[in-house]
Amino acid sequence: MYIVYKNSRGKYFHYPILERYDENLKTSLLYVDYGDDRCAEFMRLGALIKYYCERVHTKTKLNFSTYASLHSYSQ
DSSP: OEEEEEOTTSOEEEEEEEEEEETTTTEEEEEEOSSOTTOOOBSSHHHHHHHHHHHHHHHHHTTOOOEEEEEOOOO
């Protein structure tokens, strides 16, 4: 699965949603791999989607023409 961003110039960026196992929590965590090793992690896909939709909505209010959508690609 990927999060897809479109910037104000119309360029698309695809960032994969990855999973890692946390030994302390004894559960898998989901995160968007955009190059930040301190990115937010989530136990549920719904929480990840909500976080990034709200984050993009906040940026849009600041006159950034950016949006996010979730795409799943089967391989």
